[in-house]
Amino acid sequence: MRKLLVTGGAGFIGSNFVHHVIDHTDDHVTVLDKLTYAGNLASLEGLPTDRFRFVQGDIADPRVVDELFADVDAVVHYAAESHNDNSLHDPRPFLDTNIIGTYTLLEAARRHGRRLHHISTDEVYGDLELDDPARFTETTPYNPSSPYSSTKAGSDLLVRAWVRSFGVQATISNCSNNYGPYQHVEKFIPRQITNVARGTRPKLYGAGENVRDWIHADDHSSAVLTILDRGAIGETYLIGADGEKSNKDVVELILTLMGRPADAYDHVTDRAGHDLRYAIDSTKLRTELGWAPRYPDFEAGLAATIEWYLSHEPWWAPAKDATEAFYAAKGQ
Ligand code: NAD
Ligand code: TDX
16 A cells, blocks of 8 residues: 655645545545645545545645655645735745745655655646647746746746756646636636626636636546656656636636526636636647546536535635635725
């Protein structure tokens, strides 16, 4: 039985990964999570106590990190400050967690000789024009736009340097936009679903022409497990499921699936520096490691996600009012 340490496992994608590992492997999972506003223990309810334990702590705290690294076989690093809008409001926690936190984990991986998989984002590559036939690949130059994406880019470069300079056994994945259960209501899709559920109109930034490349969180998890098992040390793999959609199309689909008129939404103040389009070419992961997504139908995945939010109001309601107050103060 392999022993995994999952940082940020009480967040959106980390908790989906923990459920995926428990369902599809014999591994034991320890979650290290600070429980910031984005962490939610309710996302980890019902896991078998003989295969799962939770530790509250900061990835930038070398004492707790060192103790946990001593007792595991491999580490999957999800913990981050993850929301672009928050990074425009207050960048400091992004530096502390994404840069210093990742540095702290790399030093522990080096001391203990542990395998580390670092989770990152396609946003490190900047953005593409709407009519550009290009997609991001593993060789696209880094060109991040926001405080969030620049700290993720910095953390990726630290991982690469620790592999090359110190022989740390690490891999990196850069994934496109995730959707699915357990995503915080600050993010685009859950915000609009829960707005409609509460009788509030969805809020589209600017004209809504920006394109995101959507992947179900469970497909992200299966890709990460594949890289952990079969990825080559020092390599980067892009994860994506060919799910490009404009924000306007997504809002209209949410409204239609929820039985409302497709135009019953508001245009609000655009995000500063708003990236136009992301698009992932995941050929390397598919051909070299044999991975394929299991949820290629975005509309079906979105319908299931809407059902999940409608039946889990106690999970999201406590965060909804504060999130909307934050946006309202910015005219969003
Ligand atoms: P999230 O904000 O939902 O969860 C982040 C988790 O990390 C929370 O549980 C939080 O409590 C924890 N955390 C924050 N700071 C910490 C610290 N200092 N120490 C320990 N724990 C801490 O984020 P998410 O959307 O699940 O993203 C997870 C990872 O995936 C991030 O690294 C993010 O960059 C990456 N990613 C996200 C997406 C996406 O679409 N959401 C896409 C690609 C990559
Ligand atoms: O109310 C909204 N209205 C709106 O039009 C919100 C919250 C967002 N948007 C737009 C902005 C983006 O173009 O929707 C798109 C998606 O926004 P977010 O959910 O904030 O995601 P994004 O900024 O694309 O970043 C996400 O994907 C990449 C994650 O939050 C990152 O952690 C990940 O790295």
